[in-house]
Amino acid sequence: MNSRWKWTVWRAVAAVILLSGAVAAVRRFTLGLGAVTDLSDGFPWGIWVSFDVMCGVGLAGGGFTISAMVYLFGRERYRSLARPAIFTAFIGYLMVVGGLIFDLGHPWRIWHPMVMWNHHSVMFEVAWCVTLYTTVLAAEVSTMVFERLKMVRSAHIAHNLAVPLTMLAVLLSMLHQSSLGSLFLLVPGRLHALWYTPLLPFLFFLSAIGVGLSMTIVESNLTSRSMGRAVEAQVLRSVARVAAGVYALYVLLRLGDLVWRGQLGALWPVDRAAAFFLLEFACGFVLPLALYARTRVRRNSRWLYHTAQLAVLGFLFNRLNVGITGFEVVSGVRYTPTWEEMSITLSLVTVGVILFALAIRYLPVLEEEKSLAPAFAERQQSQRSLEPAAIRGG
Amino acid sequence: MKAILFDATWCVGCGACVEACAEENGLPAEASPGLHADRYTSLEEHDDTYLRRLCMHCLHPSCVSACPVGALQKTEAGPVTYDFDRCIGCRYCMVACPFSIPRYEWSSLTPRVRKCEMCSARVAEGKPTACAEICPTEATMFGERDEMIALAKQRIAENPDDYSQHIYGLEEAGGTCVLVIGSQELIDTAFDPRVPDEALPEKTWVVLSRIPTAVGVAGVGLVGLNWIIRRRMALMNDTESSNNGGGGR
Numbered sequence: 001m002n003s004r005w006k007w008t009v010w011r012a013v014a015a016v017i018l019l020s021g022a023v024a025a026v027r028r029f030t031l032g033l034g035a036v037t038d039l040s041d042g043f044p045w046g047i048w049v050s051f052d053v054m055c056g057v058g059l060a061g062g063g064f065t066i067s068a069m070v071y072l073f074g075r076e077r078y079r080s081l082a083r084p085a086i087f088t089a090f091i092g093y094l095m096v097v098g099g100l101i102f103d104l105g106h107p108w109r110i111w112h113p114m115v116m117w118n119h120h121s122v123m124f125e126v127a128w129c130v131t132l133y134t135t136v137l138a139a140e141v142s143t144m145v146f147e148r149l150k151m152v153r154s155a156h157i158a159h160n161l162a163v164p165l166t167m168l169a170v171l172l173s174m175l176h177q178s179s180l181g182s183l184f185l186l187v188p189g190r191l192h193a194l195w196y197t198p199l200l201p202f203l204f205f206l207s208a209i210g211v212g213l214s215m216t217i218v219e220s221n222l223t224s225r226s227m228g229r230a231v232e233a234q235v236l237r238s239v240a241r242v243a244a245g246v247y248a249l250y251v252l253l254r255l256g257d258l259v260w261r262g263q264l265g266a267l268w269p270v271d272r273a274a275a276f277f278l279l280e281f282a283c284g285f286v287l288p289l290a291l292y293a294r295t296r297v298r299r300n301s302r303w304l305y306h307t308a309q310l311a312v313l314g315f316l317f318n319r320l321n322v323g324i325t326g327f328e329v330v331s332g333v334r335y336t337p338t339w340e341e342m343s344i345t346l347s348l349v350t351v352g353v354i355l356f357a358l359a360i361r362y363l364p365v366l367e368e369e370k371s372l373a374p375a376f377a378e379r380q381q382s383q384r385s386l387e388p389a390a391i392r393g394g
Numbered sequence: 395m396k397a398i399l400f401d402a403t404w405c406v407g408c409g410a411c412v413e414a415c416a417e418e419n420g421l422p423a424e425a426s427p428g429l430h431a432d433r434y435t436s437l438e439e440h441d442d443t444y445l446r447r448l449c450m451h452c453l454h455p456s457c458v459s460a461c462p463v464g465a466l467q468k469t470e471a472g473p474v475t476y477d478f479d480r481c482i483g484c485r486y487c488m489v490a491c492p493f494s495i496p497r498y499e500w501s502s503l504t505p506r507v508r509k510c511e512m513c514s515a516r517v518a519e520g521k522p523t524a525c526a527e528i529c530p531t532e533a534t535m536f537g538e539r540d541e542m543i544a545l546a547k548q549r550i551a552e553n554p555d556d557y558s559q560h561i562y563g564l565e566e567a568g569g570t571c572v573l574v575i576g577s578q579e580l581i582d583t584a585f586d587p588r589v590p591d592e593a594l595p596e597k598t599w600v601v602l603s604r605i606p607t608a609v610g611v612a613g614v615g616l617v618g619l620n621w622i623i624r625r626r627m628a629l630m631n632d633t634e635s636s637n638n639g640g641g642g643r
Binding site: 029030032033034035039040041042044045072073074103104105106107109110112113116117118119120121122123124125126127163167170171174175178182183185186187188189190198201327330331 | 496
């Protein structure tokens with residue numbers, strides 16, 4: 001492999017971000033939260049919660065969605081997307097854990113929820129979901145590591161675990177994605193009515209599936225470009241069709257919910273809350289739906305790529321609105337993230353991008369390790385002969 | 395269940411409660427006005443009357459339900475207490491509180507959540523809270539919640555012109571262990587109108603309590619669906635191979 005290091009614009013940008021992130025990190029752990037954030041008693045949660053945690057978890061939604069389609073429901077045509085999606089999810093969760101380490105007042109007590117239980121707390125559920133699902137993702141990623149290291153036996157075990165791990169991934173994601181919405185059920189008086197709804201848990205889950213599929217399209221485009229390959233247009237087209245369905249359901253539910261709760265009036269006159277809501281909902285959800293639903297868009301790789309990008313942005317906007325705008329407009333407290341908050345968040349994203357770039361280069365992320373195939377076949381053959389005939393018979 | 399009754403009509407704004415609270419809880423004697431990490435209670439001026447701000451010690455506290463590690467507890471005697479040794483600093487309690495009461499030591503590297511704990515140690519010994527004990531005008535009273543409600547009603551009945559009929563805290567957020575009475579104008583304007591009368595932890599519990607069922611149903615569903623799909627695929631493979639390889643009987 002080419003070992004010559006070259007500076008490119010993007011590498012320089014990444015270096016600047018990581019450098020400022022490192023300075024900010026040192027300041028965070030020597031001066032405390034108050035000195036480096038714009039958080040206050042009136043505004044206790046900022047972008048480290050709303051972006052790093054809430055968006056990180058959401059963007060990981062492709063991991064369980066695609067792997068369920070492939071490993072549980074036998075939709076083989078999506079197989080090439082499963083590993084990149086799982087790896088993206090793993091990075092998403094690493095970003096969540098990273099964000100928590102900066103955001104928690106006592107990061108070294110991050111294990112407390114494992115031994116000090118309060119099953120009435122949504123945050124308790126969140127803590128367990130983060131821990132368990134990060135473990136499951138690590139196990140899923142380990143398959144790729146074992147393959148690369150030619151550890152046939154371990155790789156084989158990991159392969160056989162794919163189905164149960166995927167089931168766990170689906171169950172835990174279902175709980176975790178929705179629990180991030182449930183967190184806000186407790187604050188009907190503090191979150192603006194345009195975003196507060198009893199449906200929050202379900203809407204969070206559904207939008208995570210939507211953004212997971214969109215993320216898969218974006219990330220597949222990016223890898224194809226960087227590896228100089230043709231875009232997997234056929235498969236992405238199918239992903240987009242599924243996404244169209246998910247977005248249709250989401251948009252209908254969200255609109256129906258506004259009508260049901262009698263909150264349509266909150267959109268007029270257009271104040272800050274209404275403007276942010278309309279921008280988020282129209283550009284981030286309705287427009288992607290309209291585009292995904294069109295055959296012409298799905299057939300055009302460029303259009304599809306941009307649609308997916310728009311959907312991802314819309315999702316980020318939604319989570320930031322729930323976590324920040326929706327609280328700001330009610331409390332009247334203004335929150336503007338400091339450079340330290342921004343640079344730590346950007347650093348986490350940058351580390352994620354670098355990890356992904358390294359992974360597609362050094363791990364069998366894009367396709368399964370071919371050299372191990374004969375070894376697998378052999379093992380499977382010997383195993384099959386041990387199975388009782390009845391299973392294969394009927 | 396104990397409670398604090400604050401009567402804004404009787405309060406002269408001397409600030410003895412704030413000082414006694416600081417002394418009892420080891421807070422700095424000198425501090426800026428308002429609620430913050432160094433003040434568990436404060437006096438707020440509304441025209442010519444004063445209103446005390448402090449933790450309301452809800453009957454069904456949102457913060458207690460929110461805390462993932464059980465650092466916040468509702469004691470049988472009434473106080474909502476905080477155990478720093480458990481706290482991970484997620485600050486969900488601060489977000490959750492319908493009265494926006496908990497404060498944080500933002501400038502500390504080992505930050506604590508700060509709020510009135512209703513002198514839980516004193517209360518356990520059968521003593522009144524420091525603020526109630528020191529109050530020279532009986533504006534802050536301490537006792538059984540039932541007795542405090544009766545006292546509030548009595549004061550309102552004796553001087554109906556000076557009071558709103560509304561005892562703040564009787565119903566708010568499902569009822570609180572701090573009750574406030576005062577003039578019509580004060581009670582109508584000094585509190586956040588968005589605080590509902592219902593207990594809020596129920597709103598997350600309806601979801602949390604369904605998790606075991608949801609996981610069970612979804613788990614069985616996934617296993618079942620997976621089994622059906624695999625079987626169909628296996629059958630298809632068998633048919634194919636017998637068609638291709640066997641070449642009929």
